[in-house]
Amino acid sequence: MNDNKSAWHQLSQAGLVSGEAPEADELESPWYVNVILAFSGWFSSFFFLGFLGLAVEIFEKPVVAAIVGGIIIAGSYVLLNTPKRNVFLEHLALAFSLAGQLLIAWTIFEGFGKAEIAMLWFTIAAFQFALSMIMPNFIHGVMSSLFAALCLSVGLSFAGVSYLATSLMMAAAVLIWLHEFNHPQYINKKRASGYGLILASIVVKGFFIFGLDLRNWGGDVESSILVMPWVGELLLGVVTLYLVWKILQRLELSMTSPISIAAFAGTFVLSLASIEASGITVGWMIVLMGFANSNKVLMGLGVATLLFNISSYYYLLNNTLMEKAQTMLLIGLVLLTVRWLMRRLAREGQAAAHE
Amino acid sequence: MISIRNQLAQLVEGRLIDPGHIDKALALVGVYPSTESWQRFLDKLLLWLGCLSIAFSVLFFIAFNWELLGRFAKFAMVEALIIAAIATYWRLSDHPLMSKVALLMAAIFLGVLLALFGQTYQTGADPWQLFFTWAMLMLPWAAVGRFPAIWLLWLALLNTATVLYYDTFGRLFGVFYSSDESLYWTLFAFNVLALVIWELLASQWDWLDERWSLRFIATASGVIVTWLATQAIVDSNHTWGVLVWLAFTIGLYVFYRHFKHDLFMLSGAALSSITVIMVFLNSVLPISGGGTYLLFAITLIGLGSGAAVWLGRIHKEWSK
Numbered sequence: 001m002n003d004n005k006s007a008w009h010q011l012s013q014a015g016l017v018s019g020e021a022p023e024a025d026e027l028e029s030p031w032y033v034n035v036i037l038a039f040s041g042w043f044s045s046f047f048f049l050g051f052l053g054l055a056v057e058i059f060e061k062p063v064v065a066a067i068v069g070g071i072i073i074a075g076s077y078v079l080l081n082t083p084k085r086n087v088f089l090e091h092l093a094l095a096f097s098l099a100g101q102l103l104i105a106w107t108i109f110e111g112f113g114k115a116e117i118a119m120l121w122f123t124i125a126a127f128q129f130a131l132s133m134i135m136p137n138f139i140h141g142v143m144s145s146l147f148a149a150l151c152l153s154v155g156l157s158f159a160g161v162s163y164l165a166t167s168l169m170m171a172a173a174v175l176i177w178l179h180e181f182n183h184p185q186y187i188n189k190k191r192a193s194g195y196g197l198i199l200a201s202i203v204v205k206g207f208f209i210f211g212l213d214l215r216n217w218g219g220d221v222e223s224s225i226l227v228m229p230w231v232g233e234l235l236l237g238v239v240t241l242y243l244v245w246k247i248l249q250r251l252e253l254s255m256t257s258p259i260s261i262a263a264f265a266g267t268f269v270l271s272l273a274s275i276e277a278s279g280i281t282v283g284w285m286i287v288l289m290g291f292a293n294s295n296k297v298l299m300g301l302g303v304a305t306l307l308f309n310i311s312s313y314y315y316l317l318n319n320t321l322m323e324k325a326q327t328m329l330l331i332g333l334v335l336l337t338v339r340w341l342m343r344r345l346a347r348e349g350q351a352a353a354h355e
Numbered sequence: 356m357i358s359i360r361n362q363l364a365q366l367v368e369g370r371l372i373d374p375g376h377i378d379k380a381l382a383l384v385g386v387y388p389s390t391e392s393w394q395r396f397l398d399k400l401l402l403w404l405g406c407l408s409i410a411f412s413v414l415f416f417i418a419f420n421w422e423l424l425g426r427f428a429k430f431a432m433v434e435a436l437i438i439a440a441i442a443t444y445w446r447l448s449d450h451p452l453m454s455k456v457a458l459l460m461a462a463i464f465l466g467v468l469l470a471l472f473g474q475t476y477q478t479g480a481d482p483w484q485l486f487f488t489w490a491m492l493m494l495p496w497a498a499v500g501r502f503p504a505i506w507l508l509w510l511a512l513l514n515t516a517t518v519l520y521y522d523t524f525g526r527l528f529g530v531f532y533s534s535d536e537s538l539y540w541t542l543f544a545f546n547v548l549a550l551v552i553w554e555l556l557a558s559q560w561d562w563l564d565e566r567w568s569l570r571f572i573a574t575a576s577g578v579i580v581t582w583l584a585t586q587a588i589v590d591s592n593h594t595w596g597v598l599v600w601l602a603f604t605i606g607l608y609v610f611y612r613h614f615k616h617d618l619f620m621l622s623g624a625a626l627s628s629i630t631v632i633m634v635f636l637n638s639v640l641p642i643s644g645g646g647t648y649l650l651f652a653i654t655l656i657g658l659g660s661g662a663a664v665w666l667g668r669i670h671k672e673w674s675k
Contacts, residue, residue: 007362007384014383032619033666036626040659047652054645088659181377184367251390259394266401291396294360294386310411321419325412332408339401
């Protein structure tokens, strides 16, 4: 197909590749066919697991559950390892794997109930992380990294440092996405982990916005000075500045060019705004990461997150609507000013270049 | 069509680019945007975010003061929105998409105006009358606009009006069995009629040939008739449900397989058939321990894979 040749064409003209253009991939099914197959796969596995649950008594002892869970996961590994993509089998295997994971998670909680609860969550997170590395399937990778990140944040909550969660996840996501193409054999795994981490950040941030602190999943934990909410936003702001700095480095721009100044100024303003209207920083970061790699999916996710967070700001009861209106007006005016400054500096730069 | 981004990913995965040259390659084909791209992007982004912030600020301000606004101020605001939308439609007549979206917004604001009217002057009207009046009033705009989305809104409004009518009166012209069932039959008949008329007119008028609008209507009809069929099986009182479902499914298959190629409709028909068959199995077999579940699982696996293979074959056949 011609489209595959166009990228190849440009690259070979620049001398970066040589030889014949590779063959394009085969025909893909449209998404709605895959949806039907996915549903059938999931429901089939529900019935099969129902049969299994009735036939074998898995909840008697943790050991039995662990063994059955392990076998199920091994089975889905085999199913997912086929070279030719079969959507139905893929979703069948995904549902099996999920059931196996639940069994193992149950085992960990039942079997080691006496241990520190944060450690239990960290163990599950590690297990999920291992799965995301081992399982040869993109959707599974996204699911497992999502679960790993969520379990990690629950564990951190129980350890008393809940506000670190989002910054850690976004920092990891930034590192992964900025180096998306740099390790050929890990591209798909990286992308899966990248998406999983981003989704987890959105979910955790969403929880914080609605006051559902993950800490409340089980006991009270004292908060210390280290874990004030604004510390979390501050850390996130630091990660964002790092992201902006890395992008500027990639473009080989000086830190005083109009674009750099606009970038840092805009980032700073939005980070401050995010203390008031939580979640704006996360959305902004996702949009930037998406554009940096021409990833429309990420950009869309970022825009959706921004819109969702601004809309949910309406419902937060900390301030009156009047104060919120004033905050939004201020943010809007500052953003437009930054834009005007950027254009002005760009024009002056061009005028200076012409002379 | 594979995007440039995915093409590069395939090339990198296939080890066809020297590791040292990957970054340069990505910059060359534009996956890593250039400085100018970033400048344009930031320019647009800051503009959108800035205007969005200010728009939200105005919205929050109005919401804060809503109680204190007089009724004339409220009406004036909504009417101004309608006029602004129509003006946009008129001014942007050389941008086909934007002007049509403006007309759609005008139709939506019309509904807001009617709701405000009903809320302010307690007329004692029934809820269905709001939607019905809305549909009738926006009909000229729908005819003029030639935008499938506006017609879709119109159909949705009539559907909603029907549902609300049943809520109030419990029957339509005093016919049919129980009120619940007759509601579904009416909705099904209405939507299938809309589908048939739309398909017929779409062959005449190009602008009507919007696949996704038709798929939407077909999905609505399909869901309703599948529900009716499953109810018929479970109740085993009336076999009409199954017969009509059969007729609908066969009709879908014949039309969209041979006349107008649309894989989505065939997929929907497949999903509907699988659902009905599983419900039928469930009603015929008694639940006795794990064995029945295993049978269900195997049947569903068979049906699902069968549907996959069949649809895949058709897809390949049409792609040649």
